[in-house]
Amino acid sequence: MDVDDLERKHFMKTLAVFKYYRPYALKRVSEQTEIYEKLSERHKALIPDFLVAMQNIKKCIEANAFFISQILRNAKPDIFEGDHFLSNQHDAIENFVKSGVVNPQSDFAITSSDLDKVYSVLKQFVRDWSSVGAEERKQSYGPVLEEIKKLYWSSDRQLSDIRILVPGAGLGRLAWELANCGFSCQGNEWSLYMLLPAYFILNTCKKVGEYTLHPWATQFCNNMTRDNQTAAVAVPDVVPTDIPAGVQFSMVAGDFVEVYSEPESWDCVATVYFIDTAHNILDYLETIWRILVPGGYWINFGPLLYHFADIPGQDSIELSYEELKKAIKLVGFESVKEEVKIPSTFTQDPNSMLHYHYHCVLNVLRKPPSAKK
């Protein structure tokens, strides 16, 4: 297989995984029901509401599957203008999307960790495009937006001339917020699991609350009530196409280090929960340094979870924050501001009995105006 074939296969597999969400999620409910059926009558009598709860969860999964079908309906080859591996694939994709249930054992070897990505997408919609996610956005996007406004709102330049790049843009909310403020902004994202839903929400969604998700429907543990598990979340909370006139806003697919090689092409790079997604975080540092104009800023917010840690066969170099800071300095950046231990969550169900809290760092870093090419 050549590179185009591999890319096409990866694209089709992503569609297959999205399609497999429904049977996979429903299977989890069936398993719970089967275990219930094996209980003694005495035990069944102790949990009289159990089967009703399972029926309600099924309905939530069906609603999620409908939402996913809308994402797939819009998964058109022309999403990726730069890439040619999907040219002439229009009919093939459309037929695949319309076809019946995917067999997970067939062409694609779909694993539970593939499905986890779809579960994450639903939760990421809450984070990026619902009012339930407002608190999380305030914690993580908030400080970054604030720093950028402080840096540029008092400058002589037109905001729409200031070019900001958001690597690891996910479903696009931070990039959208920056564009909505008047900056020219480009989001970059590698994962198709994010790119297809991002395209859908940014380009086809026309009104507030157009869709209803049940992001916690497949979360069977740490529920205070079944109502928490079946909670409905409306998306989006804003109209994603609302961008001021004259502002450039785009999303670009691909690996950050490969896509962005043009030196001194960005005024600002904003990274939120991104830098730990690298195989080699030093590549990210050097790429950010290279593409910033002299005097440009890098605003960073996040933990150091290291995406590839413990994934067999994948290189991953895991630095402490102290080592990372030293490397940032050695690359040449000046530290304008540093805050540590900023509490922040990521796609957290506010009602769960289990919460993941990150103690994040916020960095405002500057490529000195005197820096040479």
Place this chain on the structure above:
Amino acid sequence: MDVDDLERKHFMKTLAVFKYYRPYALKRVSEQTEIYEKLSERHKALIPDFLVAMQNIKKCIEANAFFISQILRNAKPDIFEGDHFLSNQHDAIENFVKSGVVNPQSDFAITSSDLDKVYSVLKQFVRDWSSVGAEERKQSYGPVLEEIKKLYWSSDRQLSDIRILVPGAGLGRLAWELANCGFSCQGNEWSLYMLLPAYFILNTCKKVGEYTLHPWATQFCNNMTRDNQTAAVAVPDVVPTDIPAGVQFSMVAGDFVEVYSEPESWDCVATVYFIDTAHNILDYLETIWRILVPGGYWINFGPLLYHFADIPGQDSIELSYEELKKAIKLVGFESVKEEVKIPSTFTQDPNSMLHYHYHCVLNVLRKPPSAKK
């Protein structure tokens, strides 16, 4: 294989996993070093302290391996008085403990999730037997101890006549605290990964701070500094053999539901981070009900993480707290007290950039004095 053979094999496998800690943990450091060696000289120069950090982590792993060797040296067949599957195994166990490196592929098919249990043991020592764990113990054991004292300190009975059972006793701190207060207390634990270290700390450790652990040494992500990763923790923080005279204190191995069948044999059952370890939580409710004397109390603290959720081939019925509460009532318990959303952590590294917070429930439940056998 008969049941005794299986139990023996499980025992020997547990020893093998403990022994395999050292090469397994060191391999993780070697992998990081190999990735470092592949870096360009320019990248190496950006992280000048990296190799020194790896050397320090190696030393921590060696210290942990020494501590584990002390646990194994005390893994004698006579730990388990009730069980006969280890009789005549003394020499076999001693030879195995003294023998060289274990081959993970050999008899036991050791997996990374087996090794995770050893990593957990080291962290559990921090929780149960160090001053670093004091805050965690205050959050979870604290409210339970307080409720039990309130219930029994003003009673006419001698404290040493009051029999308290702690299922899921882990490394034994809560059971020890109750015994140290003067109650007669029995801890029950199913996992050999907990029982062997619990025996070691409770029976062979003679002074405060006798051992030094580095519980976060193998945690490569979310470190603010390498000093966090290599931090030393002294155990124990108390002398575990310090129990008032005349107080019964014991640890019993085995499955809670199987071991405890004698009706009305306990005054109080205290469960902390335990009830979600069941295949069927209703079995736990009924067992607790049965073994309590009429008028006896069940104190519960914890989340609903459900230990067997998502483990293939393992039954697991995952109730919401609302459903569980109803079942508790239907079994016959009276609710004396209920608190929800109590913040609590479990074996948390206080310096990590990632924290797991549980929103726990505290229940004080009573088997009515009028309850019939």
